[in-house]
Amino acid sequence: DQQVKQNSPSLSVQEGRISILNCDYTNSMFDYFLWYKKYPAEGPTFLISISSIKDKNEDGRFTVFLNKSAKHLSLHIVPSQPGDSAVYFCAASPTNSGGSNYKLTFGKGTLLTVNP
Amino acid sequence: DAGVIQSPRHEVTEMGQEVTLRCKPISGHNSLFWYRQTMMRGLELLIYFNNNVPIDDSGMPEDRFSAKMPNASFSTLKIQPSEPRDSAVYFCASTKRAGSTDTQYFGPGTRLTVL
Numbered sequence: 678d679q680q681v682k683q684n685s686p687s688l689s690v691q692e693g694r695i696s697i698l699n700c701d702y703t704n705s706m707f708d709y710f711l712w713y714k715k716y717p718a719e720g721p722t723f724l725i726s727i728s729s730i731k732d733k734n735e736d737g738r739f740t741v742f743l744n745k746s747a748k749h750l751s752l753h754i755v756p757s758q759p760g761d762s763a764v765y766f767c768a769a770s771p772t773n774s775g776g777s778n779y780k781l782t783f784g785k786g787t788l789l790t791v792n793p
Numbered sequence: 794d795a796g797v798i799q800s801p802r803h804e805v806t807e808m809g810q811e812v813t814l815r816c817k818p819i820s821g822h823n824s825l826f827w828y829r830q831t832m833m834r835g836l837e838l839l840i841y842f843n844n845n846v847p848i849d850d851s852g853m854p855e856d857r858f859s860a861k862m863p864n865a866s867f868s869t870l871k872i873q874p875s876e877p878r879d880s881a882v883y884f885c886a887s888t889k890r891a892g893s894t895d896t897q898y899f900g901p902g903t904r905l906t907v908l
């Protein structure tokens with residue numbers, strides 16, 4: 678049973694346009710959400726995160742939106758650049774009794790291709 | 794600063810053989826994670842160490858898998874005996890502490906193929 682779902686295996690956009698990557702989750706205990714980016718033959722690298730007390734977090738060209746009622750989050754990249762071409766993973770975790778968010782559950786990823 | 798180091802980067806072995814994957818976390822990081830990535834299941838947490846002590850091994854698939862962290866700068870993931878279904882990319886990650894928002898830094902992974 679997949680608790681974090683990325684329903685689009687791939688997405689192709691033109692350079693300069695907006696990329697929107699989507700993620701849905703089912704576990705209502707999740708309260709911390711992250712996006713990781715992965716290039717071939719490398720490990721995932723952290724991109725941006727959001728806590729459930731917020732509905733938006735922005736970092737440069739990257740913005741994550743959280744809709745708790747719909748159990749949905751999205752990553753917006755504006756403007757998209759060819760170097761953004763990578764696999765993007767959505768991840769979520771609950772906060773345990775000790776205040777830790779270590780237990781990440783990942784989606785299967787979306788391959789973003791930004792065409793020049 | 795060097796990132797998380799994993800070795801070997803690629804491993805090909807035959808069914809029934811013992812496989813040992815190695816990880817050196819980032820210096821000063823107190824928490825270490827082992828993940829496995831497969832097409833079917835995606836990226837899943839196998840085990841989590843904090844200050845060299847295994848805290849959560851609920852993701853370890855079966856007794857054939859074992860992980861150790863003898864000191865703060867080294868961890869191993871061992872599969873004995875290996876099976877073809879263990880073929881996957883295994884990632885190690887570390888973080889300063891498994892606190893509320895500490896980022897997990899991933900190594901480049903070890904691609905394991907069991908024939």
